[in-house]
Amino acid sequence: MRAEDLTLDELVSFSDGQLSLHGRRLVIHSLHAFAHLRGDLVRSIGLEQTRRLLTRYGYYSGQADAAAMKRVYNWDSLDEWLLAGPRVHALVGVVRTHIRSMTWEPETKRFEMEITWRGSGEAEEHQLELGSSEEPICWMLTAYASGYASFCLGTPVYFIESQCRCQPGCRVCRATGRDEASWGEAITPHLPFYQSDDIIGKIQNLTGELKRQQDEIDRQRRRLERLRRPNAPGTPFIETRNPAFQRILDVADRVAPYDTAILITGESGTGKEVLARHIHRQSRRAAAPFQAINCGSLPETLLESELFGHRAGAFTGAVHDRLGLFEQASGGTLFLDEVGEMPPSMQVKLLRALQEKEIIPVGGNKPRKIDIRVLSATNRRLATDIRTGKFRDDLFYRLAVVELELPPLRERHEDLLPLARLLLNEIAHRHSIANPRLDPKCHDLLFAYPWPGNIRELANTLERALLLTRSGTIHPDHLPSHLHEPATIAFPRSNEDRPLADVERDHILTVLRSTDGNRRKAARILGIGETTLWRRLRQYGEE
Ligand SMILES: [Zn+2]
Structure with a gap:
């Protein structure tokens, strides 16, 4: 049996009001109705999803036809079985296929086919409802060819349309079919259209994403409320x-x-x-x-x-x-x-x-x-x-x-001053003291103290200091004596946001204090020369 011997009346039988292709029921669709459906689909679910649906429809049809051809006829060769697909397509009025070239190497499973489609019904449908297109749009045709050839050859084969009747200035459609390996990377963007859309999975992903977004919005809202x-x-x-x-x-x-x-x-x-x-x-x-x-x-x-x-x-x-x-x-x-x-x-x-x-x-x-x-x-x-x-x-x-x-206050270096100011305002409000202020000269003392009693101690210290002032401005001498003692300087400030020179200065001064101001000892501990130490100290104004 050869593909070109197939005729429509032998292929399709009509009895009892039913059309069938060797036992498989067929239905004739109006091209206009299908065009409408296509237009509706594009408008309601978009071009991508429509392409996906129609691609899968075409692929199933191709596979089903290949299976039917195999079941019903005895082919002289694989080539003839392969060619029967386009022949069926032509007989039922879908498209006229001209095969320009074909190679199939069974050992390496390499396949290549160049085809031209004339009078693509699909292109006509598309044009009727959606007009010309920049891209080729014979999605069902390419998928049908892919499904048919893949079934016959027992290996994934894909057709890609390079030119389409729907594109301005083109009269025919052209497509190339290759096995998946031969396509390489070029097939990647086409593959998703052959895969079923996992709607449930997508909804789950979106729901999860929505939940994350909602949590973030809630978090920000709570933050805003706190700030207000x-x-x-x-x-x-x-x-x-x-x-x-x-x-x-x-x-x-x-x-x-x-x-x-x-x-x-x-x-x-x-x-x-x-x-x-x-x-x-x-x-x-x-x-x-x-x-x-x-x-x-x-x-x-x-x-x-x-x-x-x-x-x-x-x-x-x-x-x-x-x-x-x-x-x-x-x-x-x-x-x-x-x-x-x-x-x-x-x-x-x-x-x-x-x-x-x-x-x-x-x-x-x-x-x-x-x-x-x-x-x-x-x-x-x-x-x-x-x-x-x-x-x-x-x-x-x-x-x-x-x-x-909760971290101790000494580990919340960046919060110390804002917190002190807030507490100060609250305390001032409680005692009806206007314009409370913390003199900037106090900052170093506050930072140098480790605050073992944490926020409570800070609040008590500020309250006591504020009550000692007359003007409402806290100066260093309003702060308790233990804040002035150099021995307490264990420098707890986090170094993350400080310049190197700053950290170096503090370290040098701490070491110097630990040696009771003995520069030779301090230089030895620091691993620098005495002259360098002296230069540094002069730089800091600490001679
Ligand atoms: Zn086309």
């Missing part, structure tokens, strides 16, 4: 330029809306309660109370009654029933400060309350349901306390679902 009310109580410390602290705030903001238990750690005075209040304000419990208790300041019995409440007559002086903080803060947040100081027996009771979500008041026997979010804080290394048995690990894991460690 910089003088609200407790907020000054929430503003930061310190990257490590910013990361902590981001995590806090992200977990704030949920009921996650958060353990805030850090040295005393770093603002753990302020952060806890900040988290509460951003939670869905914001409208309900925030109750705080310092677990380290109360004896055990009192602590239990404070937390869980008591019944009248539970102990001497318990005249009335009293609600504990767990119930006073119902619907809201309970902040357990210095939770690491809690005695072991109390730890058991707290753990039970958190696990069962109920408490038993002192002197009572009926448990009562609680609805509360617990935030806690400690300046202790609880990991060490767990090892030495001072703190229960099961309680730790319940309290520290998320752990936020």
Whole structure:
């Protein structure tokens, strides 16, 4: 059997109102209707998606025809089977194909075919609805040829149209077919059109992207809200330029809306309660109370009654029933400060309350349901306390679902002055002092001091200094004497944003101080000559 012997009446049979190609049902489409469909597709889903759909349609048709030809006829050779595709196309009126050249090497699987298409129905459809095109647009034809040839040869073959009847000035379409390897990189931009569009995957990706964008918008909105009310109580410390602290705030903001238990750690005075209040304000419990208790300041019995409440007559002086903080803060947040100081027996009771979500008041026997979010804080290394048995690990894991460690003030070099100014304004406002100012000569002293008491110490220092001034301007002599002592200079400033000369100067002066001003010793430690040291000091005006 040869391809050119195929005739339409033998190929297609008509009976009982059905057209079929050897058992496969065929339907005749109007070219105009198909043109409309094509136009609608392009307008509704765009050129790319339309091309993808039609390419896949063409490819399936090609493969199906190749399979049918193989099943129905006995071909003299592979070439004839291959040529039957274009022949079928011509017979059913799709296009007239002229094969200009063809090579097929079965051993190397190298394939090359040059074809010319005359009277492409697809080009006509396109032109009818969408007009001329800059690019070739016989997507179904090229895909059909690709599908047909790939099926026959058992290897991926692709046709690319180089010229199209739809392009201005062209009367025929021309295309080249090659096996995938022979195309090399040139086929890459065409391949996506042969692949099915993973709509679900795309939606998932977009949803994920949307979620990320939404999170970022939320983050920025919260930041903006913080900036809008910089003088609200407790907020000054929430503003930061310190990257490590910013990361902590981001995590806090992200977990704030949920009921996650958060353990805030850090040295005393770093603002753990302020952060806890900040988290509460951003939670869905914001409208309900925030109750705080310092677990380290109360004896055990009192602590239990404070937390869980008591019944009248539970102990001497318990005249009335009293609600504990767990119930006073119902619907809201309970902040357990210095939770690491809690005695072991109390730890058991707290753990039970958190696990069962109920408490038993002192002197009572009926448990009562609680609805509360617990935030806690400690300046202790609880990991060490767990090892030495001072703190229960099961309680730790319940309290520290998320752990936020606040950096000490000395590591927040970039925040020191803005924070000092904010605190100063707040303190001045409280004492009705107008125009509070920090004399720039104070800056070096503030930076040189390590602030072991952190923000609390800074606030106290500024408050005391401000009250000593008459004009409202703090000068160095208003600052306490320990800030003036050179011995405290452990220079904690972070070096990240300082010029080298600056760091060098500080180091030289520190070493010089450590040798009590002995230049020979200092030069030896620094590994420089005495003359160099002297020159440097003169440069700094420190002779
Ligand atoms: Zn074309």
